Amino acid sequence: MALTIGRGGRAPFVAEGAAEGAACPGCLARGAFYSGGGAGPAPRARRGIVDVHAHLTPPRYIQDLADTNLLQPPTLAWSPEKHIEDMDRAEVSLAILSVTTPGVWFGDVEKGRRISRYTNDYAAKLASDHKGRFGQFTAIPLPDIEGSLREIEHGLDTQESDGVALFTNYDGKWLGDPAFDPVFEELNRRKAVVYVHPISAPCCVNALPYLPDAMIEYGTDTTRALVNYVFGGAARRFPDVTMIWSHAGGTMPFLIERFDMSEKLPAVRAHVPDGFRAGARKFFYDTAQASNAVAMGALRQVVPASQIVFGTDFPFRSASDHVSALEGGGVFSADELRGIWRGNAARVLPRHAG
Numbered sequence: 376m377a378l379t380i381g382r383g384g385r386a387p388f389v390a391e392g393a394a395e396g397a398a399c400p401g402c403l404a405r406g407a408f409y410s411g412g413g414a415g416p417a418p419r420a421r422r423g424i425v426d427v428h429a430h431l432t433p434p435r436y437i438q439d440l441a442d443t444n445l446l447q448p449p450t451l452a453w454s455p456e457k458h459i460e461d462m463d464r465a466e467v468s469l470a471i472l473s474v475t476t477p478g479v480w481f482g483d484v485e486k487g488r489r490i491s492r493y494t495n496d497y498a499a500k501l502a503s504d505h506k507g508r509f510g511q512f513t514a515i516p517l518p519d520i521e522g523s524l525r526e527i528e529h530g531l532d533t534q535e536s537d538g539v540a541l542f543t544n545y546d547g548k549w550l551g552d553p554a555f556d557p558v559f560e561e562l563n564r565r566k567a568v569v570y571v572h573p574i575s576a577p578c579c580v581n582a583l584p585y586l587p588d589a590m591i592e593y594g595t596d597t598t599r600a601l602v603n604y605v606f607g608g609a610a611r612r613f614p615d616v617t618m619i620w621s622h623a624g625g626t627m628p629f630l631i632e633r634f635d636m637s638e639k640l641p642a643v644r645a646h647v648p649d650g651f652r653a654g655a656r657k658f659f660y661d662t663a664q665a666s667n668a669v670a671m672g673a674l675r676q677v678v679p680a681s682q683i684v685f686g687t688d689f690p691f692r693s694a695s696d697h698v699s700a701l702e703g704g705g706v707f708s709a710d711e712l713r714g715i716w717r718g719n720a721a722r723v724l725p726r727h728a729g
């Protein structure tokens with residue numbers, strides 16, 4: 376089956392010509408993403424779930440990227456009404472929105488700043504128009520440091536957003552690289568929440584041409600960024616930044632033994648005096664596309680359930696997919712699931728604790 380090739384030769388999640396809502400190989404979906412129609416009145420959310428990993432697509436973003444093949448069918452088909460409908464089916468009361476790949480940086484400073492601003496303004500309007508249903512993580516145009524600092528100020532001060540959304544790497548530099556220290560210094564000063572989403576690194580785009588990067592590379596790049604953030608010393612330099620890593624931390628739980636051994640390397644020893652796991656346990660991890668018992672069981676061996684928050688990756692996967700997998704996986708107790716639904720996120724995002 377032929378795949379449309381995306382940015383930098385990357386194959387997107389779905390096959391060319393796939394119908395809206397069809398399963399996509401990079402998403403490993405078990406069922407339909409959503410159905411059409413209006414959301415109607417929101418039911419009382421019995422679980423009261425907070426989804427920290429949910430995506431939006433501003434209409435202007437689609438227009439700006441219309442001459443590319445970077446946007447995928449689920450992204451193009453997103454709407455607030457479809458999103459709320461999916462939330463209601465799984466008793467998700469609140470979704471914290473962020474822009475997904477390809478992000479807001481396309482090698483042009485002015486374009487990056489413009490896309491960041493209108494994306495954040497659109498998300499803020501959604502939160503205002505659908506009070507209590509949507510929050511937002513501010514998009515910033517890294518590696519543009521000055522533009523990123525401006526957008527952090529606009530998002531956290533003017534819009535009172537819930538935090539900042541970052542990608543795992545920018546032009547082949549992973550989070551934790553000193554080049555990004557001015558941004559992290561400001562985030563640390565503000566005691567900000569940072570949500571991290573993977574993106575393909577220049578080294579490894581289209582490594583297996585017949586598979587979308589999302590199948591392997593996204594989990595791998597999450598691990599690269601997370602490990603670089605710890606072993607490079609950023610976790611110690613910026614202790615007041617609260618990090619949320621997507622997809623259960625990628626492959627990190629499965630490679631934990633190797634990271635334990637790497638603590639002895641001279642280049643990293645000073646940055647992890649208490650060991651890699653001590654740094655990893657300070658982070659939060661979402662369940663998006665990793666709600667199965669294998670992934671959750673592995674993550675649970677690295678961090679307590681209190682560090683796990685609910686995420687869906689909507690519109691690529693449904694909230695019901697993740698609720699069913701978590702409830703049926705046998706990994707968590709009822710009390711722990713209540714924490715994953717809402718309690719753990721409420722510690723990170725206290726203004727949504729009510």
